[in-house]
Structures are given as C-alpha cells and as structure tokens.
Amino acid sequence: MTTIPAKLIEDTARELMARAAIDIPPDYREGVRLARDREKNRLARFVLDEMLENWNIATAERRPMCGDTGLPRYYVKLGNEALIEGGLVALEKALRRATADATASIPLRPNRVHPLTREDQNNNVGYHAPEVTYSIEPGGDWVDVTTVHKGGLFGTDWRMLFPGDGVPGIKRFFVDTLIESGKRGLACQPAIVGVGIGGSKDTCMRLGKEAACLRAVGTRSPDPAAAALEEELTALGNHIGIGAMGFAGTSMVVATHVELAHTHTGGMPIAIHQFCLSSRRSTARVFPSGTVEFRTDPQWFTDYYRRQGIE
Amino acid sequence: MKEIRRLDDVQMDEVHLSTPVSAEAIGSLKLGDVVYLSGVLYTAREGVYRQVVDKGLPLPAGLRELTNVNFHCSPAASVRPDGSYSVEAVTATASFRFGKSMAAWFERSGAKVIVGKAGLTELAYREWFVPHGAVYLTTVGYGLGAMYGRSIKRVLDVHWLKELGIAQACWVLEVEKLGPFLVEGDAAGRSLFALANREINVRIEEVYKTLPPPALSRFGEVLSRKDEVV
Numbered sequence: 001m002t003t004i005p006a007k008l009i010e011d012t013a014r015e016l017m018a019r020a021a022i023d024i025p026p027d028y029r030e031g032v033r034l035a036r037d038r039e040k041n042r043l044a045r046f047v048l049d050e051m052l053e054n055w056n057i058a059t060a061e062r063r064p065m066c067g068d069t070g071l072p073r074y075y076v077k078l079g080n081e082a083l084i085e086g087g088l089v090a091l092e093k094a095l096r097r098a099t100a101d102a103t104a105s106i107p108l109r110p111n112r113v114h115p116l117t118r119e120d121q122n123n124n125v126g127y128h129a130p131e132v133t134y135s136i137e138p139g140g141d142w143v144d145v146t147t148v149h150k151g152g153l154f155g156t157d158w159r160m161l162f163p164g165d166g167v168p169g170i171k172r173f174f175v176d177t178l179i180e181s182g183k184r185g186l187a188c189q190p191a192i193v194g195v196g197i198g199g200s201k202d203t204c205m206r207l208g209k210e211a212a213c214l215r216a217v218g219t220r221s222p223d224p225a226a227a228a229l230e231e232e233l234t235a236l237g238n239h240i241g242i243g244a245m246g247f248a249g250t251s252m253v254v255a256t257h258v259e260l261a262h263t264h265t266g267g268m269p270i271a272i273h274q275f276c277l278s279s280r281r282s283t284a285r286v287f288p289s290g291t292v293e294f295r296t297d298p299q300w301f302t303d304y305y306r307r308q309g310i311e
Numbered sequence: 312m313k314e315i316r317r318l319d320d321v322q323m324d325e326v327h328l329s330t331p332v333s334a335e336a337i338g339s340l341k342l343g344d345v346v347y348l349s350g351v352l353y354t355a356r357e358g359v360y361r362q363v364v365d366k367g368l369p370l371p372a373g374l375r376e377l378t379n380v381n382f383h384c385s386p387a388a389s390v391r392p393d394g395s396y397s398v399e400a401v402t403a404t405a406s407f408r409f410g411k412s413m414a415a416w417f418e419r420s421g422a423k424v425i426v427g428k429a430g431l432t433e434l435a436y437r438e439w440f441v442p443h444g445a446v447y448l449t450t451v452g453y454g455l456g457a458m459y460g461r462s463i464k465r466v467l468d469v470h471w472l473k474e475l476g477i478a479q480a481c482w483v484l485e486v487e488k489l490g491p492f493l494v495e496g497d498a499a500g501r502s503l504f505a506l507a508n509r510e511i512n513v514r515i516e517e518v519y520k521t522l523p524p525p526a527l528s529r530f531g532e533v534l535s536r537k538d539e540v541v
Contacts, residue, residue, distance in 0.1 A: 021387075041318070042318075042321075042323070043318065043321070043323075043343070043493075043507070046323065046345075046451070047451055047452045048452075050451050050452050050455055050458070050491060051452040051454065051455065053458065054452065054454065054455045054456070054457050054458045055457075057457040057458050057461060058400075058456070058457035061457060061461060063399040063400050063456070063457040063460050063461065064387045064399055064400040064456050064457065064460070065400070065454060065456055065457050066387075066400060066402050066453075066454040066456035067384065067385075067386055067387050067400040067401040067402030067403075067454075067456040067459065067460065068387075068402050068404070068454075068456070069387050069400075103389070104389045105389070106387070106399070107387055107388055107389035107397055107399060108387055109385060109386065109387040109388070109477070109478050110476060110477050110478050111478055113476065113478075118358075118479075119476070120475070120476025120477065120478060120479065121476075122389075122476055122477050153405075154405070165523075168522065168523045169523060171522055172522045172523050172524070172525060173525075175518060175519070175522060176525065179515060183504070183508060183511065184407075184429035184430065184504050185428075185429055185453055186405055186429060188452075188453040188454060236518075239518060240511075240514065240515065240518050241510070241511045241513075241514025241515060241518070242511055244452065245451070245452055245453060246429065246504060246507065247318070247504075247507045248318060248507050248510040248511050248514075276453070276454065277452060277453060277454045278454040278456070
C-alpha cells in the first residue's frame, strides 16, 4: 500500500488556504447573483453589485476577498484505506504549519489570540487552532482536506427547544436569530444559513456549522422532512424584509441547509449558523499516487456520513 | 435639497473627500452618499482604544495633525522578511463595540470621520458625534476587502505592532480613492440604518403574526426584536 506524503498534504493545505481566502465558490456566487436580480431595494442592490465586483478584483489580483479572513479551520475526510506517512500526527503538524505559512504569505489576518492575555502570535495557530474535524468514508485510499474561513463572532445562536415547539418553534427561533444579527448586517448577509437540529447540544452546533460551510448552494437534504424545512426557511428568511448589509430588502438568505441528528426524546436542540457574504471554502482530494484534485464542493455530507441503519 | 425622510429619498450621490477632511465637507455629507477617500487614514480598534482611552497614552506623535480619519479596521497584513509590510485586504469591524469609548476618543484623537462597520445609533451620534463635528461612514457589504485593499498605496507607519499584534496595531495608510463607503451618520446625527430599520420593523410585525411566541420565554428574554440595535 502506498502512503500519502505528509509534505504533499502540507503543500495542498497551504494552497487551499489561499483559494478559500481569494476565490468565492461558484455555487455561492451564482446564488448571490440570483439574489441580486430578485432584490428591489436600491441600497441592497448596490451592496450586492459591489460584492460581485469585489470578487472579480480578488480573483484577478489574488487578494483576499475580505479583510477579515475569519478563523481558518479544516475538515478532513479520511478514506478508510488511506495511509498517511507519519500517521495522523504528521497530518496535524502539516495542517498547523500550512496555516502559519499561509497567514504570512497570502496574507491572512492573524485573528487568533490567547483569549485571556490577548497575545497574538501573528500566525493563526494556538490552542485548538486551527480546529480540525474528521470524518471517515468507506472504500477510499485518499484524504479530502477542506479549508473553511468562517468568522467567529456574530450570526450564530443556539436554543433548546422541546418536541411540542415543533416546526413553528424552529421557524420562530430561525427568524429571531436572523433579525438579531441581520439588522445593520452583522451577519454580513446574504448568508448561507446552516441549521443543525437534534443530537446533543454540541452535535447540533457542529452539524449546523457544517451545514453552513460544507454544502454547496443548490443542494437539498435527502431527508424529505429536512428538505421541506430548507425551502420553507429560505422563503421565510427572505420574507423578513431585511436585505444585504441590513438594509430593507429581500436578500437575507441565499440558501438554508438543514442537517439532522437523532436526539433525546424530550428535546429538540437547534443551532443556527450564518456563513457570511464572503463564504470561503476550498477542497482538495489527495491520492497516494501524488495526484491532487481541487474542487469547490466538499462532498462532506455523504450517504455514509448521514447513515441511519445498524449495518 | 430634498429632505431625507425615507430610504427612497436617499440620492446616493458620489462624493470624493481628501484628508484631513474639512468641516465644510463634513457638513455637506448627506445620508446614503457614496464616499471615496484619498489621503491618509489610520486604523484603530479595541487594542488602540485601550491604549489611548483606557491607559491614557497619547496618540502617536504627529498623527493628529496628519489626518482626522479613523478606520475601525485591521488589515489582512504581514511583515515581510525584509521588514516591509504587505497589506492586501482591509475590512471594517463592527463599530457598536466602541460605543462607550467614542466620547473620550473624540476628545483625545481629534478624529472627525469614523469609518467602520454598521454604525452606531442616532442617540450615539447626537450625544458623541455631533458635539465634536464628527460623522460616520460605513463600509459596504461587509467584505469589499479586495476592492478596499487595492486602494492602499503605502503603509506610512505602524504603531504598537509589538504590543498589539498585526490585527490590532495602528496602521497609518496612504490611500487613493478608497471606497465606496456610505454616509451612515451625518453631521445632524441622523442615521441611514435608522431609516432602514423603520421600514424593516413594519415588515417584522407582519412576519411575527405568522409565528408562535418564543419557545422558552425565559426570564429576561427579549420578546420584541424591534429594538435590536447591535
């Protein structure tokens, strides 16, 4: 069996950092273009036109599309047969080195500081930074590395609902959250909204973030109940009357992605995550042959990842 | 000049300002004007506000005379091995977090133009900005990082880099046609977002008619989102 060189993963991760910071994913750009065409409000349209132009400049001049390059993090999907030279410790070292190098070379804004002393090492590396989340896929000898630069301040909220609150309760919390961060545009909308429902508290937070950051705009959940909710919530979000940047309008939500986890019979935890106007993600599949395939859809939510059965 | 009472009255005239921005130019800005800045400005966010407002340190020598524009921002920047700086993209940070420091900041910095994200409130403009002849410009779209970044011609200086780190330091930047920004708080203390929120609030009432009350109604939970300002 051939191993995947850790150095190749490091070089790939550095390139992913740059692509995520600079190149807006095409599915999201198209979603924003459609939102712009629907938007009647003059100020919100102005904002969306400028954003579309900003992405052109970022791509042409290879500059980060946003001055706040978020909190860089990784999602790693390991094929069940994948072997990495030096093992998973080498993989993690590679990802940390790539983060620090990319921070200096792109440059990214060094956002990561010690939370108490506020000391900045100027490299986006530190305690649990960058975060690395893993998943497994059967039948593969490759490793998928996805970089996400999501902000870390506004636009996320969590609530323990109860079964009796039902879908109307979910809608209420969804609207509350979007308004809370939507006025004056603190969510940097339009946004991809990820909704995690069920599991335990931490599971719904994780799933909601992954739903916002790792699904391409235009995809639908294979679960019929979740898919129906995605459509309803998107329509509801754009009906609130808040548009891009918090001006009046209809361009609050580009897409809503709902991910589910079986949960406690007495509760319905829910988490809402808004992935900003600069929705930054990039993925590559690294093969033991040394081939690297870059793509924009992380393909994180596979059938296996959403499995329900025992076998 | 038509009085601005609703968003539809906003003309979005293009305005070019050079620094230091004169009192006359500040007085003639209208809500929703699309502004481009040329000259020199400096970044100052929490770190710099702590130095100047909380610790009482003076603004770096000469800065007050050089410009009266404070950008609530920190760049995506790095220090190259040869000691020069790379600043490729800039975007503002949310300005409401500086609300309580603004009055003292104006006293100590002499700033007249604040550029940031999202603005404050009409109350804040009346109490802290108007007495100092200051206005507020908001960045657009919250993420025109590349567009703003290419207008930066030179890094003139960086203060408190070692103490505060790249993301919080005070960057003194020479810019050319940096923009677009929108006039959010004018010299009379009016706010563009306040206009927008009045229109949005009417819609919000309609949306909430179709929804149940908040799930928990916990003690202290805000029932009306109409007053949300952050």
